[in-house]
Amino acid sequence: MLAVASGDLSAFGQLVSRHQTLAWNAAYRFLGNTADAEDIAQEAFLRILDSAERYQPTASFRTYLYRIVTRLCFDLSRRKRLRRHHQLPDVEANWPSPEGVSIRDELAAAVRQALDSLPAAQKMAVVLRYYEDLGYREIAAVLSTTDKGVERLLARARATLEDRLGRFLEE
Amino acid sequence: MRCKAVRNKLDRLSRQELAPRERERIEAHLSTCADCRRLLAAQERLASLLTNLPKPPSVPEGFGDRLMAVARERRAARRPVPGSLWRSRWLSPSASVGRKAAQAVALAGGLLIGVLMGQQTWRSAHSSIPQQAVAPDPVAVYELDYLTDAPGGSLAQSYLSLTKAPNHNGT
Numbered sequence: 001m002l003a004v005a006s007g008d009l010s011a012f013g014q015l016v017s018r019h020q021t022l023a024w025n026a027a028y029r030f031l032g033n034t035a036d037a038e039d040i041a042q043e044a045f046l047r048i049l050d051s052a053e054r055y056q057p058t059a060s061f062r063t064y065l066y067r068i069v070t071r072l073c074f075d076l077s078r079r080k081r082l083r084r085h086h087q088l089p090d091v092e093a094n095w096p097s098p099e100g101v102s103i104r105d106e107l108a109a110a111v112r113q114a115l116d117s118l119p120a121a122q123k124m125a126v127v128l129r130y131y132e133d134l135g136y137r138e139i140a141a142v143l144s145t146t147d148k149g150v151e152r153l154l155a156r157a158r159a160t161l162e163d164r165l166g167r168f169l170e171e
Numbered sequence: 172m173r174c175k176a177v178r179n180k181l182d183r184l185s186r187q188e189l190a191p192r193e194r195e196r197i198e199a200h201l202s203t204c205a206d207c208r209r210l211l212a213a214q215e216r217l218a219s220l221l222t223n224l225p226k227p228p229s230v231p232e233g234f235g236d237r238l239m240a241v242a243r244e245r246r247a248a249r250r251p252v253p254g255s256l257w258r259s260r261w262l263s264p265s266a267s268v269g270r271k272a273a274q275a276v277a278l279a280g281g282l283l284i285g286v287l288m289g290q291q292t293w294r295s296a297h298s299s300i301p302q303q304a305v306a307p308d309p310v311a312v313y314e315l316d317y318l319t320d321a322p323g324g325s326l327a328q329s330y331l332s333l334t335k336a337p338n339h340n341g342t
């Protein structure tokens with residue numbers, strides 16, 4: 001980051017190639033489509049470049065990147081929610097009909113739908129915990145909360161997910 | 172330990188994130204509480220369901236190249252144009268103490284000159300009032316003494332009164 005702050009674009013290029021998968025995966029898991037995920041991942045790196053001179057290494061770079069991706073995802077989902085609210089589209093149209101899809105696809109679609117029903121902070125906590133495999137302390141740093149705050153977010157998210165995915169969870 | 176406190180920690184127990192002492196206390200509770208054991212099993216099934224989804228697609232091809240192209244454009248746009256360098260140096264926090272001291276002296280000098288000039292202007296404005304007060308008598312200047320003996324209400328007296336009026340010269 002020091003090299004990036006001094007204007008070294010090749011150092012920035014190395015940073016991108018080392019961490020692009022992380023930014024992309026988190027954004028994709030949260031947003032659920034490639035176009036938005038690419039926009040968010042790209043914007044996250046550009047913000048890092050623009051603010052490199054002010055960067056304070058108070059946390060690991062990984063945590064810093066997750067935090068920026070998270071904020072951008074929250075902003076985008078807020079804008080999209082507002083747009084949906086005004087346009088009143090058919091939300092179900094995004095999901096495949098039950099006919100002709102495999103159980104695995106049906107399961108994936110159901111999980112996606114259940115995740116999308118969560119409030120943004122709960123959803124990102126689930127993404128970071130279950131898909132990015134972050135510990136509670138790092139999730140707390142990304143979401144600017146405490147370990148207990150993460151426990152509560154995940155507990156509420158799990159309650160909703162268990163409710164919505166109950167048929168797939170029966171013993 | 173109470174069930175509620177245990178349930179909030181079950182996920183961290185699965186992730187082996189708890190301190191040894193806390194883990195022992197929770198395991199002791201689980202050995203006697205069937206409800207909490209069922210909850211732990213349900214959480215593990217949910218975790219398995221969530222993590223068995225297909226992996227996200229790879230980072231789109233050319234993502235890094237596109238990002239670097241935008242980064243280069245932004246950097247080029249931010250590069251200072253000739254002549255603007257002094258401004259960035261003036262505002263830069265890294266400017267030397269000596270330079271800042273010189274700037275302060277120049278500023279103080281400018282202020283002092285401004286105050287002196289203001290005083291000068293104030294003095295000249297106030298000294299102009301007595302000059303007006305001692306303006307020459309038009310009767311003496313234009314030798315109109317011979318009209319002063321004219322009877323009151325005559326044309327000569329009217330002319331004299333007009334000549335002596337304060338705005339006789341049209342100001």
